[in-house]
Amino acid sequence: MNNKLAPHIEELTKALESISTNIDESQIQEELEKLLDFRVPLDEAKRTIIRKYKSASMPVMKIRNITAGLKGFEVTGRIIDVTEKSVNLRGKDTIIFSGTLADEDGACSFTAWSNYSLKIGDVIRIKNAYSRSWHNRSEVNFGERSHVEKLPDDVLPSIDELTKTPVKKLRDVANTDLSVSSVTVILEFSHRNINVKGEEVTIVEGVLADETAKLPFTSWVPLDGLDIGSTIRFEKASVRMFRGVPSLNLNDNTTINAVDASTEELPFTFESANMVPESVPISEIMEKDGMFDVIALGNIISIRPGSGIITRCPDCNRVIQKNTCRVHGTVEGVKDMRIKAILDDGTGAISVMLNRELSEIAYGRSMVEAENIIQKAMSQDAVFEDMRQVLTGKYLAVRGNTSSTEFGVMLVSKSAWMPDNNINERVNALMKRLGNNKEEEADNG
Amino acid sequence: MVEREVAQRLFAKEFNDSKFNIHPKPDEVNHDGGHAPNFIVSPLGSKINRLFAAGVVTEIDNIGTEHDLWRARVVDPSGAFIVYAGQYQPEAAIFLSTMEVPAYVSVVGKARIYEPEDGSVFVSIRPEDINVIDADIRDRWIVDAAELTLDRIDAFSMALASGLSGSELFEHLVQNNIPNGLVEGIVLALDYYHTDADYLQKLKDTVLDCVKSIGSGSGDENAVPDEDLILELMNEMDTGKGIDYAELIIIAKSRGMAENVIVAAVRKLLAKGMCYEPKIGILKVVS
Numbered sequence A: 001m002n003n004k005l006a007p008h009i010e011e012l013t014k015a016l017e018s019i020s021t022n023i024d025e026s027q028i029q030e031e032l033e034k035l036l037d038f039r040v041p042l043d044e045a046k047r048t049i050i051r052k053y054k055s056a057s058m059p060v061m062k063i064r065n066i067t068a069g070l071k072g073f074e075v076t077g078r079i080i081d082v083t084e085k086s087v088n089l090r091g092k093d094t095i096i097f098s099g100t101l102a103d104e105d106g107a108c109s110f111t112a113w114s115n116y117s118l119k120i121g122d123v124i125r126i127k128n129a130y131s132r133s134w135h136n137r138s139e140v141n142f143g144e145r146s147h148v149e150k151l152p153d154d155v156l157p158s159i160d161e162l163t164k165t166p167v168k169k170l171r172d173v174a175n176t177d178l179s180v181s182s183v184t185v186i187l188e189f190s191h192r193n194i195n196v197k198g199e200e201v202t203i204v205e206g207v208l209a210d211e212t213a214k215l216p217f218t219s220w221v222p223l224d225g226l227d228i229g230s231t232i233r234f235e236k237a238s239v240r241m242f243r244g245v246p247s248l249n250l251n252d253n254t255t256i257n258a259v260d261a262s263t264e265e266l267p268f269t270f271e272s273a274n275m276v277p278e279s280v281p282i283s284e285i286m287e288k289d290g291m292f293d294v295i296a297l298g299n300i301i302s303i304r305p306g307s308g309i310i311t312r313c314p315d316c317n318r319v320i321q322k323n324t325c326r327v328h329g330t331v332e333g334v335k336d337m338r339i340k341a342i343l344d345d346g347t348g349a350i351s352v353m354l355n356r357e358l359s360e361i362a363y364g365r366s367m368v369e370a371e372n373i374i375q376k377a378m379s380q381d382a383v384f385e386d387m388r389q390v391l392t393g394k395y396l397a398v399r400g401n402t403s404s405t406e407f408g409v410m411l412v413s414k415s416a417w418m419p420d421n422n423i424n425e426r427v428n429a430l431m432k433r434l435g436n437n438k439e440e441e442a443d444n445g
Numbered sequence B: 001m002v003e004r005e006v007a008q009r010l011f012a013k014e015f016n017d018s019k020f021n022i023h024p025k026p027d028e029v030n031h032d033g034g035h036a037p038n039f040i041v042s043p044l045g046s047k048i049n050r051l052f053a054a055g056v057v058t059e060i061d062n063i064g065t066e067h068d069l070w071r072a073r074v075v076d077p078s079g080a081f082i083v084y085a086g087q088y089q090p091e092a093a094i095f096l097s098t099m100e101v102p103a104y105v106s107v108v109g110k111a112r113i114y115e116p117e118d119g120s121v122f123v124s125i126r127p128e129d130i131n132v133i134d135a136d137i138r139d140r141w142i143v144d145a146a147e148l149t150l151d152r153i154d155a156f157s158m159a160l161a162s163g164l165s166g167s168e169l170f171e172h173l174v175q176n177n178i179p180n181g182l183v184e185g186i187v188l189a190l191d192y193y194h195t196d197a198d199y200l201q202k203l204k205d206t207v208l209d210c211v212k213s214i215g216s217g218s219g220d221e222n223a224v225p226d227e228d229l230i231l232e233l234m235n236e237m238d239t240g241k242g243i244d245y246a247e248l249i250i251i252a253k254s255r256g257m258a259e260n261v262i263v264a265a266v267r268k269l270l271a272k273g274m275c276y277e278p279k280i281g282i283l284k285v286v287s
């Protein structure tokens, strides 16, 4: 090793450790030597390397873009509240600080594993923070390897400003909203009785929509006079997360008013909001923790094991083998059919689940026909194999909700169909992009 | 969370121009403890771990010595994907060893690179799944691949126009909403291949040829009328007791015919009196 470089490499390593957890000294040496070989001045070479690592490994995040499981990012926010807690960590009592952090368009909870003397109202910049999932939301975490810096107060709006309930379109409601206000139309609406601490309570469940998205809602207050098709303006609905999808909670703190859609100019109607959504590139679905009512379209590039004819416990619906449920013992199993597939559109890949009814549509055979295949072939795998042959490579469109699981993003289908092969329009658009549209072609002879 | 590697859509030309392999160091593991995946970077910046291709199988050879090793050429309008299936891809090997050429197939598999000592580089596909498809799926695949290839060409043009490289280019492209994976690929490809405007234009011409080919190729493959194919198949299947209609559909489908085409062909044969239905679900050829 070039001894003259040693102190510089050490300096770079130290500087970079504060922004990334993944610094390899020999790699830095290699990069520095390469730049010097190109006769880049030493100072400039060092700056280049720092810039490179900063941009590659230290993305600057807005709170609304933070998903669980990120590492080594930078975030700036104002402390909305903070409390000191004593937790037992691997047998040791440890003091941690947790609270809420907010920027202009989002808020999230945080946990600080070291004492940074954080006070309510402080504006802080955290470098080398990481995130994890906490109560179905993302939480910012920082500790010994992070750098926390107090910034001037005017970098962010005041606490009052930051905690004001924002008026949002449904598409923009995220797990970083504590509450939202909006104008929407009711697409689905039903009453349900549930038991809360021994008391029977009637709640309303349904789906709200505007021109940008649909979201499920639950109302803990009666919605007299409202029904499917009603347009409402609500203020301060609290946002809950369920399987990565935001859900709106209307409660005592929420103001709800009916809107007369015939006199007020709105960018949507019941009909337009209730239309079948456009399909979304799978890469976009993968970026989110969960999405409500989306359509994905792609090729089935794999039929996963577990597809085919299965047996379920009649009591708990678990998939069972040899008529034995691990909870209910020996039972009379109920036959069912399902498909687990990987859908890939060239931008991303998700797992797709189809129930019996949708499997029959996609597969093109009824469950009875499938059972006959098993009997004829005398093999339980015969249907799985046949499904692979029928479906692998085919185009499939599915509609449903997505959620992020440890095996990647999964879409549980509410409907599924073989999409039409309408390529003419797309071919024309391609020809235009290629500067070769039909008129031109005709001119050229 | 384990994220599945996306199956890239690209034409054989772009794939076969690829020479740049990024293999993780043996001890390198990613955040989730899994091994970092292998990538081939194309001159357009596609980071290819897995790909999904569709085309016509024109040749299948067993080139193995000790063990079977099947090599197939899957041809798209720009060139041929080479597919190898050996003892560790038993299903694909059986598929290739029994299929008749030519036929439309789709292949999903891992991108492989072979670099013999002499400095040459060969890329191929190690199949995870191969299946027979119809001409509709093939055409649609061309449209998908064309759209995504043009997206890459556009992003690469933006990169060239900026005059930037390295981390500055990275930032520039991310700020312009180019997906992260592609941004990484473009920065790497620019450094390795020095991809220039001439190459982008060449690829654009390739895309144009591919799009123009849609629909026109079907003349050759479907030169034999569907009824003749079905009739030939019925003769092949009939062992004297007649042909099970359902079975006929399954087998004809496995040879790449769509169900509605098969049904229409059988109806025509029945109407022409070239076959009859001695009992429901059973067909017999009039000899």
Ligand SMILES: [Zn+2]
Pocket (backbone or CB within 6 Å): A313, A314, A315, A316, A317, A318, A325, A326, A327, A328, A329
């Ligand atoms: Zn059970």
